[in-house]
Amino acid sequence: MDYLVWLEETPCSIWMRESGPAFFSALVFHSVAMGFIVGVHVATNLRILGFAPSVPLSLMKRFFPVLWVSLIVVSLSGVLLLAAYPAKALTNPLFFLKLTAIVAALFITRSLANGLMQDPGYDMNRAPTKARMLAALSLLLWAGAVTSGRLLAYTHNMLMASHQY
Amino acid sequence: MNSSWGWPAAETMHYVGLALLIGTVGMFDLRMLGLARGIPMSALHKLVPWGVAGYAMNVVIGVMFVTSAPEQYLFNPAFQIKLALMGIAGVNVLFFYRFVFGPVKRAGAEADTPRAAKVAAAISLSCWVGVIVCGRLITYYRPPYHWCFWC
Numbered sequence: 417m418d419y420l421v422w423l424e425e426t427p428c429s430i431w432m433r434e435s436g437p438a439f440f441s442a443l444v445f446h447s448v449a450m451g452f453i454v455g456v457h458v459a460t461n462l463r464i465l466g467f468a469p470s471v472p473l474s475l476m477k478r479f480f481p482v483l484w485v486s487l488i489v490v491s492l493s494g495v496l497l498l499a500a501y502p503a504k505a506l507t508n509p510l511f512f513l514k515l516t517a518i519v520a521a522l523f524i525t526r527s528l529a530n531g532l533m534q535d536p537g538y539d540m541n542r543a544p545t546k547a548r549m550l551a552a553l554s555l556l557l558w559a560g561a562v563t564s565g566r567l568l569a570y571t572h573n574m575l576m577a578s579h580q581y
Numbered sequence: 582m583n584s585s586w587g588w589p590a591a592e593t594m595h596y597v598g599l600a601l602l603i604g605t606v607g608m609f610d611l612r613m614l615g616l617a618r619g620i621p622m623s624a625l626h627k628l629v630p631w632g633v634a635g636y637a638m639n640v641v642i643g644v645m646f647v648t649s650a651p652e653q654y655l656f657n658p659a660f661q662i663k664l665a666l667m668g669i670a671g672v673n674v675l676f677f678y679r680f681v682f683g684p685v686k687r688a689g690a691e692a693d694t695p696r697a698a699k700v701a702a703a704i705s706l707s708c709w710v711g712v713i714v715c716g717r718l719i720t721y722y723r724p725p726y727h728w729c730f731w732c
Contacts, residue, residue: 440718440721443717443721444714447596447713447717448710448714448717451596451599451603451713454600454603454604455603456604456608457604458601459605459608459628462604462628463628467628468625468627469627470621470624470627471621471624471625471627472619472620475617475619475620476620478616478617478618478619478620479608479611479616479617482616558600559597562593562596562597562600563593566589566592567589567593569589570589
């Protein structure tokens with residue numbers, strides 16, 4: 417608990433809580449960028465699952481720059497939001513569930529991008545069952561990340577470690 | 582909606598609908614703006630029904646939000662701007678399918694899109710990003726009960 421109190425007293429944490437626009441901007445950037453991250457995954461995974469079959473699968477990677485930029489924005493804004501109320505997230509198991517779901521989903525993306533999506537042979541052909549299952553799992557993991565992210569606002573045990581409500 | 586889980590569950594589904602819209606309509610807009618050249622636009626457009634489904638779901642959930650707590654929405658400038666942006670996006674959709682979609686559909690995979698398509702795509706993308714921003718703002722700023730532009 418002590419380290420949470422210490423984190424809450426760092427200048428960055430205080431600034432995030434007390435300057436109105438800082439917290440608000442971080443929230444807005446976090447939700448918009450997360451929308452694009454999940455969005456790129458929706459498009460890619462739907463394509464792997466067999467929808468829009470005339471889209472050359474390997475070319476879906478050309479949307480990935482959107483993913484990388486959004487991942488940077490999401491991480492930076494996420495760290496700032498965490499800095500504002502560290503105890504709120506770090507004492508909630510759902511926060512770690514959310515991070516785990518995101519890391520697992522990104523591992524799936526990496527494996528699909530380096531395998532299936534690298535092979536022009538699958539541009540027009542049906543993806544193998546294993547790849548389709550991974551694509552479906554990825555969509556489920558993103559849904560889980562979104563769900564746990566939203567529930568963080570409802571399920572926290574405490575807002576701050578230094579003065580508990 | 583007034584149960585302990587109703588509101589958070591609706592919010593979560595609202596975000597899923599948003600992701601469907603960004604993932605299909607948003608990616609189609611980005612393609613028209615010149616990203617991911619090589620993907621035939623007519624082929625990518627086959628994903629758009631998913632975005633329409635997400636949009637329809639979000640309209641239903643949105644009506645549930647507003648009817649459950651009208652005082653949080655009707656006088657909230659974020660909600661008013663959000664509705665205005667949805668209106669602009671709607672007019673843009675009509676304009677796009679009436680005048681621009683034909684040539685876009687026939688364009689080659691590597692082709693540059695007509696200027697009108699780029700304008701429509703830019704309007705669509707900015708409106709939907711604006712809608713997300715305003716949506717996030719609705720619960721962040723809870724205005725006093727009788728707030729409106731004209732009083």
